[in-house]
Amino acid sequence: MIRRLLPHPGLTLFLILLWLLLANRPSLGSLVMAVILGVALPLVTARWWPERAAIRDWPALIAYVGLALWDIVIANIQVARIILFVPAADVRSAWIAVPLDLTAPEAISLLSATITLTPGTITADMSACGRVLLIHALHAPDPDAVRDEIKQRYEARLQRIFA
Amino acid sequence: MTHWIIVPVVLPAMLGALILLFAKSLAWQRAWSLAGTFALWGLACALLAFATLNGPEVYRLGNWPAPFGIVLMLDRLSGLMVWITATLALIAQIYAVASGWDARGKHFHSLWQFQLMGLCGAFLTGDAFNLFVFFEVLLIASYGLMVHGGGSVRTRAGVQYVAVNLLGSTLFLFALATVYAVTGTLNMADLAVKLTSLPAGDAGLMRAACVLLMLVFAIKGALVPVQFWLPGTYAAAPGVVAALFAVMTKVGAYAVLRFGTLVFPASSPVTGGLVGDLLLPAALATLIIGAVGVLGASTLPRMVAFAAIASMGTLFTAIAGFTPASTAAALYYALHATFATAAMFLIADLVATHRGRLTLTGGGPGMAGILAALFLAAAIGMAGMPPLSGFIGKLLVLQALRDQAGLVWPVVLITSLITMVGFGRAGSSLFWKTEGPGIRPAPWTLAPPLLLLALLAALTAFAGPVTDWTMATAAYLHDPAAYIAANTLYEVPQ
Amino acid sequence: MTLAISLALNFAIACFAAGLLLNLWRLYTAPTVPDRVLVLDTMSVNAVALVVLSGTQSGSAMNFEAALLIALTGFVSTVAFCKYLLRGSIIE
Amino acid sequence: MEALVAIAIGTLTAAGVYLMLRLRTFPVILGLTFLSYAVNVFIFISGRLAVGLPPIIDKAATGYADPLPQALVLTAIVISFGMTAVIVIMALAAYLGSGDDRVDMGDAE
Amino acid sequence: MILLQLLGIVFLIIGGVFGLLGSYGMIKLTGPMQRLHAPSKASTVGVAAVLIGAFFIGAAGGSIGWHNLLITLFLLITAPVSALFLSKAHLFATVDRSTLPATGTAADWATLADPETD
Amino acid sequence: MSLALIAVLPFLGALLPGFAIRWGRSACAGMAGLVTAIALVGVLQHAPAVLAGQVVQARLDWVPALGLNANFMLDGLGLIFALLILGIGLLIILYARFYLDEADPMGRFFTCLLLFQGAMLGIVLSDNILLLLIFWELTSLSSFLLIGFWHHLPQGRQGARMALTVTGAGGLAMIAGMLLLGQIAGSYDLSVILEAGATVRSSPLYLPALILILLGCFTKSAQFPFHFWLPHAMAAPTPVSAYLHSATMVKAGIFLLARLWPVLAGSPEWFAIVTTTGLVTMLLGAAIALFKDDMKALLAYSTVSHLGLITMLLGIGTKAAAVAAVVHILCHATFKAALFLSAGIVEHATHTRDLRRLGGLARLMPLTFALAGLAALSMAGLPPLNGFLSKELMLAAAAQTVWAGQPWLLGLLATLAAMLSAAYAFRFVVHGFLGPVRKDYPHAPHDPGAGLLLAPLVLVALVVGIGLVPTGLFGALVDAAAGRVTGGQVDSDLALWHGVASPALWMSLAAVGGGIAVLGAYPALQKVWAATARPDAKRGFDAGIRALAALARRSTDSLHDGTLSRSVGVALLAIVGGGIYAFTGGGHAPGARSLTPVEATPLIGWAALMVATAGAVWQHRSRFAALLLVSIVGLMVALGFAYFSAPDLALTQITVEVVTLILMLLALNFLPRTTPSESPVSRRVRDALIAGVTGLGAGALAYALMIRDFAFPTISAFHLAQSYPGAGGTNAVNTIIVDFRGYDTYGEITVLGIAALVIFALADSILRNPHATARLRANRAATPRAGGWHPQLMGVVTRALLPMAMMVGVFIYLRGHNLPGGGFVAGLVFAIALLMQHMASGFQWAQGRMPVDYHALIGAGVLIASLCGAAAWAFGLPFLTSGYDYFAVWPLEPIGLATAAIFDLGVFLSVLGAVMLTLASISRMSVRAGEPADDAAFDNAEGGR
């Protein structure tokens, strides 16, 4: 029953939060509306999201998001440095293949997004089999180091979060 | 205020939607659609009678006072146009069903109803911008009907038709925006009032807006020099749609007449005789181009299309007079031209169906005598020959414009001759230069053209009462006080 | 302090406006087709910033939805353009 | 600003007209798109220019932009979208039917 | 109060700088994939910073613009997808395929794979 | 019997033969005869009164506004013609019954004949010249059908068309003439006009009216130079020729000349034009007739000649001449009908009409010979036949007339014509019937049965009877008619013998003698004739018409060749030219409004707009690039709206933009990717000029408007004032859209819904066209494509974005009434969200999970809007009247609910449905192009492949 009413509880929570942001004014009415929509919209869109995302460890996920945000802020400064102070000819770009241990699409996607948002790397493609990511690094004199960092810093955490 | 005034718009709109929602089989679509059109026709008769007996009547949408909200205006002219629309639609729809045209593509009946909605809405509105909206409704439905059944020639003609009309719509918006930017109003009666006291420094802009508006209507009415779109469109459209389109060109004529008598009358200090002065030469040129086209056309649908242009030329000539007599003539001729053109398109469709080709060269298969007779009658109608109403219409036009006889008469008469020769040549190759016995078309497909021709005959027989009515209507149109008073305009709050 | 805020706002606006100008330049000189798509994407992001900043400057939230929708549609446009380049058919 | 807006309207119009006079359906459609931008802005300016005066009733407001032209433009935008969609599919149908995307017909035949 | 305003000013300035950098980087960097880096993160982050700055300023002024955070969220969610598609477009159209690393599996990179299967 | 009924009778009767043909040919002819006979009896009923000098009338108002009334009158002139039309008509019907072949469609024949008869009868009975015009044109039409009766013959078709063209042209001139005449006289009633002769002749409009009317008469009566159509009309079956040439059609012109004689005649112009035309026609017709070998052609030209004679007499303008004209009208009708009918008998019997191949028929067909001979001698003007009577009167009148300044010239020329007339009459008899019997007839010719002989017999009896006893009944008739023509009492002195003092006698003798001499010298004359070059009127006419048609075709086709740029270019020039013309004709004061200062950021936006616009034009051949640039233009326009206080517009522009973009990209996938460079520089310069001028006009107009104030307070002041108190919303734009001008919106959503239907129907027709689907497949095969169908990242992100976007849509819908937003933008946002899902997962996967049919959404949207509007009726309020109230549900704060929100829901649904149906219709094509269905939401999805 609950499963049928709330096919994606995480999404429901997320949407409730969103509505409160949208409404921009905390009030009981907004909350009622937020709950209604938070329940109704996932029900409507569940047909396009037939599976259930299996998140094992919610606190870890929140920690992960915090980590990623922090990395984004810090790493941006590096990119600013490259753009401003490294002559265009000296920029050492590299393609990096990152084989994946993750299997859940949600997890892989979160990893891809993190890679792109943290400056200096972009998820450029995935292998047709879905087991390898293609990363482009803006300035990576040592590509293997980049790959290892991705796997250790992000993928390992994600593996713990997702089943 | 009677709510029936809005029904010619809402009924087809709801019917179009209902057919879309619930009538899945063609049989049901036909039944709903025919019943709806018949009801519309009955209503149109009642509204026309009402307008004739009671004078102009306003309908304030949303209950907002004019000029702030949108109003509908039922008067003799809008009542007449709605009646023409409903009558033609009913007859043409019978043909569409009988000939199976409606089964050659999707959504014919919904589009048909929406087309009627657009036409009725355009005729009934008393608001300039709302006129634009309903122009678009009727246009977009016409795009669908025009390419109904598909085919690359038809769709390519459709592209042009749409492109030209989009240009027209754009121009319409430019004109309306100019009107609003100068006067601050959109209600037609309010415009009429305000133009009488327009500051002299705004006259130039308002005159430009006037000409732009008239050009918009001219495009719809296929007036030279914006007539180029019509032959390709009408020739490529399904016959039954071309027949219905006979009333589409009249929308342009209607709008010119409405604005030319209400908003930009010759007595206006702003525009003076501007509209008539520009319209007359254009109308005569239209007549000439149409007639020459009838003689020069190489296919039957094209010939009929040019005949339609010629009839618009005559109609606009009459309108251009902007006197009560010429307006009365124009109204009578509009009735005639609509039904005659429609009849001709239906018959041309029958003929083309039986011949299996469109060209006018002889040597085709034999034609049933009834088809020949129908073609002859319709050609008589289009050429303005007696005994059908076109002749009376033409006499009315000639007589009303006798002050400009030196210019108008030769053009009208010589083009009549050219049209007659054109139809004579075409008819003799289509029906006389044939091989083999004629095939009789299905009786139900003959009924609609026969009905239309019967209308022409009735228009002839009862020309007396009809012209009395058109004279009274013309007198009413040339004295817009009643129309304006019916709006009960309020002052803008300070 | 309000002066500082105003200065900061103006500075940010100037930055994104200048960014828009640079985008125009890139648009004109774009070496490859995907670069142009990138320009459009960046322009819409810059536009979001400009709309929000002007709103903050004037103290009006009138154009918030506009910014939100530019963000949404900018994304959709970019995906559509790229899908077209990649597959021809954007909804396949 | 008035002169800039007027120049923009003129430029959009000219671009639309030039493209409408091309020989293939696609540029013609682009031309129509430009014309509709031009006319939408034109309707909009019929209420004159106003900065920072959205027509949302508010006691604190010092004035309002003219809401009517804005409403008219909304209607015009919607309608022109519908029209554009129709002409696009017609162009498509014409092209797929004949293998040729010219706008001109060769009507005489 | 002052703190909020200060935060706001800082974020605005950071945002402005990054926003400009994103657009500048797009001009300065030479390779197609390099150019992609600049806006897809610098601009995104710049806008995000500006939005957050505006949020703080609003909060200090008593009118909290929560919805600015929403836009930020939106941008952060969509930016990776945009970047992915732009990369794929480059991979397909402009990138020299021989410079790409092997996938290490039987399958090729998706963009370079047979368009009909999958 | 009322005259109106008599006039209508043949038209009503025209329906009968078509039905009666089921009961056989005799029944068919009998029906036609019966109708004619009844009409004849009706006319005869009035004869005594008419002969007594009365004018019988029947009046019926028809179109008083036009002065066109169904007024009929019967006087002496009308009586003569009515008797001829109906009497000879009856004989023709009898003859035709036996003449027509089994294969000929007799029903059609008699229908046409009766129509024609009715038209002729109408002309002579009309007491209103507009009514007369109607019948006049009807004779042209019905004779077209009769002449073209044997339409398998090219001569039939050509002759019919020629007759229609020439007489039709004359008819149109006549219309103008009659309108002028009516205008001068102040009425279109003949009885009024006939009294107004002096007024008419002194009017400045007299000459144009005269010329126009004469054009009508001369064309109809085959007067030079319009004579050429008549001989070609003989392609008709012989009974028709007999009818047309004797009593009807050509006599219509003569009738009208006689009818209007009191009004128009008597002026020098009349005399000069009419007499001369008649004289020339008479001589020319006679000369040509003499050398025609075809019996019917000979007779046809003789008709031309005799009509010229009558015209000349009417032109002379004296009473005597008018009397002579009336007499000859009668006499000519009788002998000419008899001659044609005889010629028909001969052709029936010998299968030829060629006088060179005939001869000696007198012995083979004695009865026919007797009838034809008597009629021919009458035509030659021999006593005691009726032709002699009228010829004498003619010669006498001619002898007394001064023409071209010479008192003798007209007499001489008339005698010459009479001589030629005698000669061809003799030739008809001598070459046809006399001489040795030829052996080369296919069958032995013999006299026909009574059925064919009876009609000519009656006619010849009249020829002889009138000649012998000219007074009595005949005299009274002539007097009555001539009296009406000359407008006074006439006592004609009709006699065979006027004494030797009469110059006419000697002229007559000379003519007959000369005729015999000419026939004697015929072989020699024939050689001369054959050697003379003559213009071939038919060839000239045909060439003329053909050239005209070719010119028409060329000009029409070259002007209307389906070139879009022409129609657009010309329209634009008209727009700009017309606008400038109108503008400069009125006053203009520059505006005095204070201008908005320029700011830096908007200036950059403006620059972006200009650069992108210029770029799009510059790069338009690369379609993808152009689309990209258009997107930038759209973005800048949206920003402009946001800047200039139009948040609702900005929202709408932004959302519509992306939907349009998706649409264009979907379409571009099936279209060529580039536009070829095919217009020459000159054309581009021309187009750029047109574009520049138009742009300049639009910009200047915009500027002029922006810098001025409204001339009057604008109505939107009311909207602002009433937005909250009246419509319950603080967003004035939204209250206008859903309330003040909700009706516009009602139309607008319908437009969108219809657009979607049209698109769906068109897509459907494309998919059913095998050529199109083949092209779709070929196109797909030819497009280079990357691998990777639906990237995983996009698929996963969309799962979150879809509900997010929908939530934004709900938000925008809910607050639209008070803040920027509303049903329209909300619908678009929903649509964009769903389209995003389609892009992420593919059409078939996403569409397959769509819970609703888009058609239903559109239908429901329009219905909801309609019902919401109509609900007001229940409260006696007009359509779309909105109401609103505040509702409080504890513990929530009160919310304002307006019925307009329900209307807005209709807007939302129809917009969503329309956009989705539109894009789904196009997307559906890629399926037909051969795209397989994806069975998962995206690539490498769990549980997918």
Ligand code: NA
């Ligand atoms: Na990154």
Ligand code: NA
């Ligand atoms: Na983005």
